[in-house]
Amino acid sequence: MQNPFTGRLQPAPKNGGFYMENYWIWCGSVIKGEDNRYHMFASRWPKEMGFGANWLFNCEIVRASSDLPQGPYQFEEVVLSRRGREFFDGMNVHNPSIRKWNNKYFLYYMGTTYGGPIPGGEKEISSERFTEVWNNKRIGLAISDSVFGPWKRFDKPILEPRDYNHWDCTATTNPSAVILDDGTTYMLYKSRTYAASTLQIGVAIADKPWGEYKRLSDKPIFHFDNPDIHLEDPFMWYEDEMFHLLIKDDYKNDCGGISGKWGSGIYASSKDCIHWNIAEDPLVYSREVLWEDGSVTTQCNLERPSLLFENGKPTHLFLATGNGDSPYQFSHTWNMVIPIRND
Numbered sequence: 001m002q003n004p005f006t007g008r009l010q011p012a013p014k015n016g017g018f019y020m021e022n023y024w025i026w027c028g029s030v031i032k033g034e035d036n037r038y039h040m041f042a043s044r045w046p047k048e049m050g051f052g053a054n055w056l057f058n059c060e061i062v063r064a065s066s067d068l069p070q071g072p073y074q075f076e077e078v079v080l081s082r083r084g085r086e087f088f089d090g091m092n093v094h095n096p097s098i099r100k101w102n103n104k105y106f107l108y109y110m111g112t113t114y115g116g117p118i119p120g121g122e123k124e125i126s127s128e129r130f131t132e133v134w135n136n137k138r139i140g141l142a143i144s145d146s147v148f149g150p151w152k153r154f155d156k157p158i159l160e161p162r163d164y165n166h167w168d169c170t171a172t173t174n175p176s177a178v179i180l181d182d183g184t185t186y187m188l189y190k191s192r193t194y195a196a197s198t199l200q201i202g203v204a205i206a207d208k209p210w211g212e213y214k215r216l217s218d219k220p221i222f223h224f225d226n227p228d229i230h231l232e233d234p235f236m237w238y239e240d241e242m243f244h245l246l247i248k249d250d251y252k253n254d255c256g257g258i259s260g261k262w263g264s265g266i267y268a269s270s271k272d273c274i275h276w277n278i279a280e281d282p283l284v285y286s287r288e289v290l291w292e293d294g295s296v297t298t299q300c301n302l303e304r305p306s307l308l309f310e311n312g313k314p315t316h317l318f319l320a321t322g323n324g325d326s327p328y329q330f331s332h333t334w335n336m337v338i339p340i341r342n343d
Helices: 127-134
Strands: 023-032 038-046 060-066 074-080 092-101 104-112 138-144 173-179 185-191 200-206 231-239 242-249 264-270 277-285 288-290 296-298 302-310 313-326 329-339
Touching: 023 092, 023 302, 023 313, 038 092, 060 092, 074 092, 074 104, 092 173, 104 173, 138 173, 185 231, 200 231, 231 302, 242 302, 264 302, 277 302, 277 313
Parallel strands: 023 329, 173 231
Antiparallel strands: 023 038, 038 060, 060 074, 092 104, 104 138, 173 185, 185 200, 231 242, 242 264, 264 277, 288 296, 302 313, 313 329
């Protein structure tokens, strides 16, 4: 199977994407609005709190906009934020993924809630508390007739974990949905069996984007003999009667994973959204980035890949990234963009 991205990624603009001086920026899902401008839904939390674990405790989802698909994107508004501990997403929201169908916008995301004090930047969050809140992650949905809102936010998750007889008994998170013309919706999600176990990807289906979602398969969509091979951050789309997937090669213990380049993005495709074929030459991008000024850098991370489509074809790749000396040790983060050539 051929990799459709081979030779198509263009140099990245230095001033593209979305950057805020006083915030950590993560994720980044872009759609063309009814105003014919481009709108990015991204995660952010205050820079003063440090990168660390605060994405799980102090994050909100914002909207930024641009006249051009590559940006730069300017902050417009907070879209989703805290709304009370009694809600499944009442204390934290993250992982936005925007879709449009039938003249409505569907904002998929992950939400959590927790007890106790809200962490600030002054103290480390214990691993025990982090794990407890991580296991509270659930997939939520907000719907609007306009990219500007208002957003109707569901009060219950659209997909819950299953019981302890199943691999996805801890959390549901990292949604990536495909909405077909008739409204049938396929959604990939991430979960695991216990703390520190291999993160895996499942698939659910619904008649309409808002649910009711049911597992399309009882098992994860990828199966590897080596537990150190780990794929996450899926971005799925439907084109030419096939499901397509861009996903992060997040292997552990220097096992080499699928691509041999940690933190890179690889390509796979499927006819049924259950059985996936990884391309023979699967590498779509690596952490080595060619910029439009001719310089090349090795980024600490390239995470949360997301594509923008025009006329049904991907035109721009968006990635959460940052400056620093090693993975997750950032001085700053932002969402960058790589244009895709379409001949």
